[in-house]
Amino acid sequence: MKPKSLYLHIPFCVHLCHYCDFTKVFYNEKWAKKYLEVLIYELQSYKIDKCKTIFIGGGTPSSLTYDQLEYLLSHLNKYLDKDYEFSIEVNPETLDFDKISLFKKYGINRVSIGVQTFNETVLKKLGRYHTNKDVKNVVNWLNKVGITNYSFDLIYGLEGTSKDDVKHDLDMALSYNVKHLSLYSLIIEPNTKFFISKVEALNDDELRTIYDFIINYLYDHGFIHYEVSNFAIDEEHFSKHNLTYWQNKEYYGIGLGASGYINGIRYQNTKSLNEYFNYNFVVHKETIDLKNKEFEYIMLNLRTIYGINFEQYNLLFNKNFKDYYKEEINQLKKLNLIEINENSLKVTSHNLYILDSIITEFIKKL
Amino acid sequence: MSINQKFIRNFSIIAHIDHGKSTLADRILELTETVEKREMKEQFLDTMDLERERGITIKLNAIQVRYRAEDGNDYTFHLIDTPGHVDFSYEVSRSLAACEGALLVVDASQGIEAQTLANVYLALDNNLEIVPVINKIDLPSAMPNKIKEDIENIIGLPTDHAPLISAKRGLNIKEVLEAVVKYIPAPTGDENAPLKALIFDSYYDAYRGVIVFIRVIEGKLSVGDKIRMMNTKTEYEVLECGVRTPREVKKDELGCGEVGWLTASIKNIKDVQVGDTITNAQRPASEPLKGYRKMNPMVYCGIYPVDNDKYGELRDAIEKLQLNDAALVFEPETSQALGFGFRCGFLGLLHMDVVQERLEREYNLDIITTAPSVIYHVYLHDGTKLILENPSKFPSPQEIDRIEEPFVTVEIMTPSDYVGPLMELCQNKRGIYKELNYIDETRMILIYEMPLSEIIYDFFDRLKSSSKGYASFDYELSGYKESKLVKMDILLNGEVVDALASIVHRDQAYHRGHKMTVKLKTVIPRQQFEVPIQAAISGKVIARTNVKAVRKDVLSKCYGGDISRKKKLLEKQKEGKRRMKAIGSVEVPQEAFMALLSTDDE
Numbered sequence: 001m002k003p004k005s006l007y008l009h010i011p012f013c014v015h016l017c018h019y020c021d022f023t024k025v026f027y028n029e030k031w032a033k034k035y036l037e038v039l040i041y042e043l044q045s046y047k048i049d050k051c052k053t054i055f056i057g058g059g060t061p062s063s064l065t066y067d068q069l070e071y072l073l074s075h076l077n078k079y080l081d082k083d084y085e086f087s088i089e090v091n092p093e094t095l096d097f098d099k100i101s102l103f104k105k106y107g108i109n110r111v112s113i114g115v116q117t118f119n120e121t122v123l124k125k126l127g128r129y130h131t132n133k134d135v136k137n138v139v140n141w142l143n144k145v146g147i148t149n150y151s152f153d154l155i156y157g158l159e160g161t162s163k164d165d166v167k168h169d170l171d172m173a174l175s176y177n178v179k180h181l182s183l184y185s186l187i188i189e190p191n192t193k194f195f196i197s198k199v200e201a202l203n204d205d206e207l208r209t210i211y212d213f214i215i216n217y218l219y220d221h222g223f224i225h226y227e228v229s230n231f232a233i234d235e236e237h238f239s240k241h242n243l244t245y246w247q248n249k250e251y252y253g254i255g256l257g258a259s260g261y262i263n264g265i266r267y268q269n270t271k272s273l274n275e276y277f278n279y280n281f282v283v284h285k286e287t288i289d290l291k292n293k294e295f296e297y298i299m300l301n302l303r304t305i306y307g308i309n310f311e312q313y314n315l316l317f318n319k320n321f322k323d324y325y326k327e328e329i330n331q332l333k334k335l336n337l338i339e340i341n342e343n344s345l346k347v348t349s350h351n352l353y354i355l356d357s358i359i360t361e362f363i364k365k366l
Numbered sequence: 367m368s369i370n371q372k373f374i375r376n377f378s379i380i381a382h383i384d385h386g387k388s389t390l391a392d393r394i395l396e397l398t399e400t401v402e403k404r405e406m407k408e409q410f411l412d413t414m415d416l417e418r419e420r421g422i423t424i425k426l427n428a429i430q431v432r433y434r435a436e437d438g439n440d441y442t443f444h445l446i447d448t449p450g451h452v453d454f455s456y457e458v459s460r461s462l463a464a465c466e467g468a469l470l471v472v473d474a475s476q477g478i479e480a481q482t483l484a485n486v487y488l489a490l491d492n493n494l495e496i497v498p499v500i501n502k503i504d505l506p507s508a509m510p511n512k513i514k515e516d517i518e519n520i521i522g523l524p525t526d527h528a529p530l531i532s533a534k535r536g537l538n539i540k541e542v543l544e545a546v547v548k549y550i551p552a553p554t555g556d557e558n559a560p561l562k563a564l565i566f567d568s569y570y571d572a573y574r575g576v577i578v579f580i581r582v583i584e585g586k587l588s589v590g591d592k593i594r595m596m597n598t599k600t601e602y603e604v605l606e607c608g609v610r611t612p613r614e615v616k617k618d619e620l621g622c623g624e625v626g627w628l629t630a631s632i633k634n635i636k637d638v639q640v641g642d643t644i645t646n647a648q649r650p651a652s653e654p655l656k657g658y659r660k661m662n663p664m665v666y667c668g669i670y671p672v673d674n675d676k677y678g679e680l681r682d683a684i685e686k687l688q689l690n691d692a693a694l695v696f697e698p699e700t701s702q703a704l705g706f707g708f709r710c711g712f713l714g715l716l717h718m719d720v721v722q723e724r725l726e727r728e729y730n731l732d733i734i735t736t737a738p739s740v741i742y743h744v745y746l747h748d749g750t751k752l753i754l755e756n757p758s759k760f761p762s763p764q765e766i767d768r769i770e771e772p773f774v775t776v777e778i779m780t781p782s783d784y785v786g787p788l789m790e791l792c793q794n795k796r797g798i799y800k801e802l803n804y805i806d807e808t809r810m811i812l813i814y815e816m817p818l819s820e821i822i823y824d825f826f827d828r829l830k831s832s833s834k835g836y837a838s839f840d841y842e843l844s845g846y847k848e849s850k851l852v853k854m855d856i857l858l859n860g861e862v863v864d865a866l867a868s869i870v871h872r873d874q875a876y877h878r879g880h881k882m883t884v885k886l887k888t889v890i891p892r893q894q895f896e897v898p899i900q901a902a903i904s905g906k907v908i909a910r911t912n913v914k915a916v917r918k919d920v921l922s923k924c925y926g927g928d929i930s931r932k933k934k935l936l937e938k939q940k941e942g943k944r945r946m947k948a949i950g951s952v953e954v955p956q957e958a959f960m961a962l963l964s965t966d967d968e
Contacts, residue, residue, distance in 0.1 A: 007926055022927075023927075057925075184922050184923055185918075185922045187921075187922070187923075204916075204917045204918040205917050205918075207917075207918050208917035208918050211918070228920055228922055228924070229922045229923065242925060245924070245925055245926050245929070246924070251926065253926055253927070257927065258926070258927065259926050259927040259929070259930070260926070261926075266929070266930070268927075268930070295933065295936075296929065296933065299932065299933065299936060300924075300929070303924060331951060332894075335894050335895055337894060352920065353917070353918050353919070353920055354894065354916050354917070354918065354919045354920065355919070355920040356919045356920050356921065356935070356936060356939060357894055357916055357919045357939075358894075359936055360936060360939045360940055360943055363936060363940055364940050364943050364944065
C-alpha cells in the first residue's frame with residue numbers, strides 16, 4: 001500500500017533561532033524560487049496517490065512570498081484525499097491576511113504557529129523576532145477566514161525561567177482558544193547559537209517539575225495528553241500527520257534534508273542546497289528489516305496515548321507481546337510506569353518524561 | 367658447536383620505567399645489525415602490545431647478538447630482558463641470576479629512583495658486575511655529572527667508565543658495547559660437569575608446548591638429552607634447542623655459559639617453574655642452583671563475566687593466559703550478585719591489571735572485577751584458622767577470635783620537600799614509622815611498615831599526588847600481624863551485595879563506609895526508582911546515600927527526520943544497559959565493583 005502522508009520541507013528562514021538545529025538556510029528570493037521548482041520536480045518524481053495528510057514544515061514555510069506560496073500550494077491540491085488534514089508551519093511575523101486567505105483557498109485546514117513564549121524578553125533571548133501583537137493578528141486572521149484548527153508551539157526550560165513563566169504562557173494560549181498545543185523542553189544542541197554561547201537549560205529535576213505542572217494544568221483545562229509533548233482538546237484535533245510518524249506508518253518526505261519511509265525503506269535527502277539544486281535528492285537509504293521495524297514500532301508507539309496494540313503487534317512480528325516481555329511488563333507495572341489493559345499497553349502520562357528508559361527495557365531484548 | 371666461553375657476555379639492562387631500557391636494547395640490536403633497520407619496530411624486545419603501550423616489559427626475552435669488538439675478536443652477547451615492576455621482582459632476580467653483569471641505565475635528568483635501587487640490590491645480590499650508563503644526555507635538563515656523583519654516593523659504584531649516551535638518538539652506543547666486553551666478566555662454568563641450567567622464563571606455544579628459556583651454568587645440553595627439573599621433579603626429552611637472534615635459530619646443543627631455549631613437548635607450564643634447575647636425568651647434578659622460590663599470589667580479586675552465558679569463554683581465556691603465566695592462580699567461585707566467576711590470585715596490582723586488560727582486549731570479554739583483597743588469617747574461638755581472600759566468605763563476628771593481615775615494608779624515595787605530606791599519607795594508611803634517611807642533600811628514603819591492603823587501596827595515586835609525581839616506592843612482604851578488622855557490607859535497595867563487601871579497619875569503618883556510599887552514588891546511574899545505598903557492619907547501618915529516581919529521559923521532539931537520530935540514541939542506551947549488571951532490580955555498572963579503590967580519601 002502506498003503512503004497516505006506527505007511531508008514537504010521549506011528550509012528558508014528570515015532569522016535563525018538560537019536553539020534551532022533543523023535544516024535551514026537564510027531566505028533569498030532567487031533561491032526560494034529555484035528551490036520550489038526543484039521541489040515540485042522531486043514531488044512529481046514519486047507516483048503519489050491521494051493523501052490523508054500533507055504537512056508543510058520548515059524552516060519557515062511562511063517566509064515564502066505570496067506568489068511563491070501560491071505556486072507551491074497550487075501543485076499540492078490534487079494530492080488531497082477527501083477527509084484530509086493539510087497543515088502548515090508558520091512564524092507570526094511572516095504572515096499577513098493575504099497569505100492566510102491563500103491558505104484557505106488551497107485547502108489548508110490546520111496551522112501550527114511558532115509562538116514559543118508570550119514573554120517578550122525571553123522571545124528575544126531565543127532569537128525570535130515576533131511580538132505578542134503578531135500572534136494576536138495571526139489568530140484573528142485565521143478565525144476570519146475560518147481556519148479554527150490552529151496549534152501553538154511553546155518552548156520551556158531556558159535558564160532563568162520558572163514554572164510561573166510556563167503558567168503565563170499556557171494561560172495566554174488558552175485565552176486564544178487553541179485546539180492543540182505542543183510543548184517542548186529546550187535542548188541545547190551542538191552547532192546552535194545557544195550551544196556556542198554556553199546558554200543552559202534548566203536541570204532535569206526542574207524540567208520535570210514543569211512537565212508535571214503542564215500535564216496537570218492542561219488536564220484541568222480539558223486537554224488530552226496524547227503524545228510526549230503534544231496536547232489536544234479532543235481526538236479530532238490530534239495531529240493526524242504526526243501520528244503517522246508515531247504509529248510507524250509510511251510517508252513521503254520531499255525537500256532539502258527531508259526523510260521519508262516508503263515500501264519498507266527509510267531514506268534521507270541531502271542537506272546541501274547545491275546538491276539539491278543538482279537534482280541529487282536521496283543520500284541515504286536503509287531497508288528496515290523485521291528486527292529494526294520492531295525496534296522502531298516500540299520506540300514510536302510508546303510515545304502516544306494509544307501505546308502498543310497487542311493484536312497489531314502480534315500480527316506484525318509474529319510473537320505475543322505480553323508473553324515475550326512478561327518480566328519487563330511486570331517490573332514496569334510494579335513501578336506504575338505503564339498501564340495495561342486487554343488490548344494495549346501504554347506509558348502513564350507523567351512517566352512519558354522517562355520514556356527512553358522504558359523503551360530501553362523492551363528493546364534490550366531485541 | 368659450542369662457543370668458547372671467553373667470548374660470551376651475558377647481561378641484563380636495569381632501569382626505572384621510562385628511563386630508556388627498551389630503547390637502548392633496540393639500539394644495541396640495530397648497531398650489531400642483529401635486526402635490520404627496516405624490520406625494527408620500536409622497542410623490539412617488548413613483544414606484547416600491552417607492553418609497548420604501557421612502556422613496561424612483562425615477559426622476559428633473551429636475544430643473542432654478535433659483536434666484533436675493537437680488540438678484533440667476535441663476541442657473543444646474550445641480552446636478557448627483565449620486567450621493570452615490583453610485582454615481578456622474583457622473575458627479575460632469576461633473569462639476573464642468568465647473567466654475569468648488568469647495564470644500569472639512569473636518566474640523566476631524573477636520577478636514581480626507588481625501583482632502580484631495588485633492582486640494583488637484586489643484581490648485587492646475584493654478584494653481578496654493574497656498568498652504569500647515563501642516558502638521555504641530549505635533554506636540556508640533563509645533569510650527567512650530578513647523576514654520576516649520585517650513583518657513586520648512593521650505590522657506591524665507580525662511574526669513571528660510565529658511557530654517556532642518548533639511546534633515542536643513537537649517541538655513543540658503541541661505547542656501551544665496548545664496556546660490556548671490557549667490564550662484564552665471561553662465564554666460568556665447568557663444561558665437563560653435570561648439566562645445571564637455570565630456567566628464567568617460559569611461554570606456551572600451541573604447537574610445541576612450553577618453550578623454556580635457560581642459561582647453561584655448568585655442563586652442556588643437547589637435543590635428545592633426557593632432562594629433569596630438579597624442584598618440580600619432572601622429566602622430559604629435549605626435542606629442540608637453540609637461540610633467538612631475535613629470530614629463532616635451532617642448534618644441536620647449548621654449551622656452557624650460553625643462553626637459549628628448549629622444547630620438550632611440555633604440556634603444563636606449572637612443570638616449568640622460573641628459578642628451577644634443569645639437569646641431565648642420566649647424569650644428574652648433586653644439588654640444584656640456589657635461589658629457587660615458588661611464587662605466591664599476594665592479591666586476589668573476583669573476575670566475572672558481565673553476561674553469565676560467557677562463563678565458559680572466560681574460563682577458557684583464563685586457562686589460556688595461565689599457560690603463559692605460572693604466577694596466575696584461579697578457582698571457580700559463585701557470587702549471589704555476579705553469578706559464576708573466578709577468584710584469581712596475582713603477584714601484585716600491576717599483574718592483576720595486566721591480566722584484566724588482556725582478558726578484555728585479547729579475548730574480547732566484558733568482565734567485572736571485584737575490588738582486590740589480600741589474604742587474611744582468621745582465627746576462630748574454637749581454634750580453627752581460616753585463610754580467606756574473599757571478604758564475603760568471612761564468618762560472623764561472634765565466631766572470630768582475631769584476624770591477622772599481611773604487612774609490607776615500604777621504601778619511599780622522595781625529594782625531601784615532600785617528606786611531610788608522605789609521612790601523613792603513610793600515617794593515614796595505618797603505617798608504622800621505621801626509618802628516614804638522607805640519600806644526598808635533597809633526597810630521602812622513608813621506610814614504613816604498612817598493611818598490604820592499604821597499598822592496594824589507592825596508595826600509588828596518592829603517593830604521586832602528595833609528591834607532585836616525584837616520589838617512587840617499592841614494597842616487600844614482611845609478615846602477618848593482628849589488626850582490628852571488620853567486614854563491611856554494602857546494601858543496594860535493601861539487599862546485601864556480596865561482591866561489594868570489603869574488610870576495613872574498625873577505626874576507619876565509618877569514614878570508608880561514607881566514602882564508599884558517596885562514590886557508589888556517583889557511579890550508579892539514576893534508575894526508574896529511588897535506590898538507597900547503605901554501608902553496614904554486622905547488620906548495623908553506618909552510612910547511607912540515595913540514588914534518586916530518574917526524572918527526565920526522553921527526546922521531547924520526534925518527527926519524521928528525527929527517527930534515525932532517536933534510534934541511535936536508544937541503541938547507545940541499550941548498549942550501556944548491556945554492560946551493566948542487574949542486581950535484584952538495580953542496574954550496576956562495572957566500575958561500581960572497583961569503587962572501593964578509587965574513592966578519594968581526604
